[in-house]
Amino acid sequence: MRTVTLINGDGIGPEITDAVVKIIAASGLEINWDLQTAGADVIEKEGTPLPDRVIESIKKNKVALKAPVTTPIGKGFRSVNVQLRKSLDLYSNLRPCKNIDGINTKFSDVDLVIVRENTEDLYAGIERQIDENHAESIKIISREASLRIAEFAFDYAVKYKRKKVTAVTKANICKLTDGLFLECCRKVKEKYPNIEYNEILVDNACMQLVQNPEKFDVMVLPNLYGDIVSDLCAGLIGGLGVAQGANIGKDYAVFEPVHGSAPDIKGQNKANPTALLLSAIEMLKYIGETVYAEKIDKALRKTLKEGKSLTADLGGNASTTEFRDEIIKNL
Numbered sequence: 001m002r003t004v005t006l007i008n009g010d011g012i013g014p015e016i017t018d019a020v021v022k023i024i025a026a027s028g029l030e031i032n033w034d035l036q037t038a039g040a041d042v043i044e045k046e047g048t049p050l051p052d053r054v055i056e057s058i059k060k061n062k063v064a065l066k067a068p069v070t071t072p073i074g075k076g077f078r079s080v081n082v083q084l085r086k087s088l089d090l091y092s093n094l095r096p097c098k099n100i101d102g103i104n105t106k107f108s109d110v111d112l113v114i115v116r117e118n119t120e121d122l123y124a125g126i127e128r129q130i131d132e133n134h135a136e137s138i139k140i141i142s143r144e145a146s147l148r149i150a151e152f153a154f155d156y157a158v159k160y161k162r163k164k165v166t167a168v169t170k171a172n173i174c175k176l177t178d179g180l181f182l183e184c185c186r187k188v189k190e191k192y193p194n195i196e197y198n199e200i201l202v203d204n205a206c207m208q209l210v211q212n213p214e215k216f217d218v219m220v221l222p223n224l225y226g227d228i229v230s231d232l233c234a235g236l237i238g239g240l241g242v243a244q245g246a247n248i249g250k251d252y253a254v255f256e257p258v259h260g261s262a263p264d265i266k267g268q269n270k271a272n273p274t275a276l277l278l279s280a281i282e283m284l285k286y287i288g289e290t291v292y293a294e295k296i297d298k299a300l301r302k303t304l305k306e307g308k309s310l311t312a313d314l315g316g317n318a319s320t321t322e323f324r325d326e327i328i329k330n331l
């Protein structure tokens with residue numbers, strides 16, 4: 001039986017994790033979940049939000065399914081997510097974004113993939129207080145990280161029969177940092193003559209995404225723009241409740257939804273487990289459990305399409321557990 005690290009997170013994390021684990025079990029697939037807690041709740045006992053045991057577990061099992069973990073705003077501990085991505089060198093953050101039948105949105109032809117660099121940029125949170133009235137943040141972009149994320153994006157395009165890769169930056173202003181990122185994308189594209197390549201500034205990209213999202217295919221971005229643009233793209237397909245993601249490195253992979261811990265609906269049995277379930281489905285494909293992945297995917301899509309039992313974020317009034325049970329019924 002395959003062992004997979006399971007980080008159930010905090011906020012709505014435990015509720016959606018419980019739903020996903022039960023759906024996978026109901027599909028007939030046995031997974032030995034190595035449950036690892038992390039985040040604010042473990043600090044008191046273990047002195048850190050990300051104990052070594054979590055990293056060790058992922059190193060041993062090579063793959064993890066992760067629910068969101070809260071990061072305090074403006075103060076407090078460093079993001080568990082950033083630390084995890086950094087310590088396991090999960091350099092690519094992959095966020096496919098495609099319309100789902102049954103979920104009504106303004107657009108019906110969204111089918112794009114965000115490839116976000118996951119280890120550096122302003123998102124590394126390297127900051128200091130200069131004096132009472134000034135603070136600074138350091139934006140680091142390296143040739144090595146930019147080349148490998150560009151390669152990941154082009155390889156992905158080839159593997160999944162995509163046509164175009166668009167590099168998204170603000171290189172007109174951040175001439176050195178984003179300029180280096182672009183230089184690397186241009187170098188890598190030379191090796192992929194069959195994939196179309198273009199470049200766009202991030203502000204223009206945002207405007208075009210909300211007018212003509214069908215124009216975009218694979219998008220490759222430095223870390224911070226990737227973070228922001230993926231939430232925008234989640235909005236194009238029905239919101240954060242349905243936006244899946246994965247952090248992939250050379251040796252390890254951590255599958256997690258785009259959304260956060262949603263403290264506003266925590267503990268109310270309201271959260272939509274779809275984004276975590278879609279991430280879990282990709283995780284199952286990654287470990288070779290394709291038959292079960294497809295079985296669960298079919299049941300999920302049937303449930304969403306029928307629309308009898310949808311959570312509030314999708315306009316329904318089903319609870320997390322009712323939605324879960326409907327998927328299990330459709331398996």
Ligand code: NAI
Nearest residue numbers: 068069070071081240241258259260261262265271272313
């Ligand atoms: P959020 O993504 O948690 O929530 C934004 C809005 O979307 C809220 O109204 C929430 O109720 C709704 N929402 C999110 N997921 C949902 C779901 N599955 N079903 C239904 N509604 C859902 O973003 P927010 O509030 O900015 O962040 C909350 C915390 O999460 C912060 O501490 C942040 O740092 C953390 N976070 C963690 C991430 C991770 O662990 N990978 C990713 C993003 C944020």
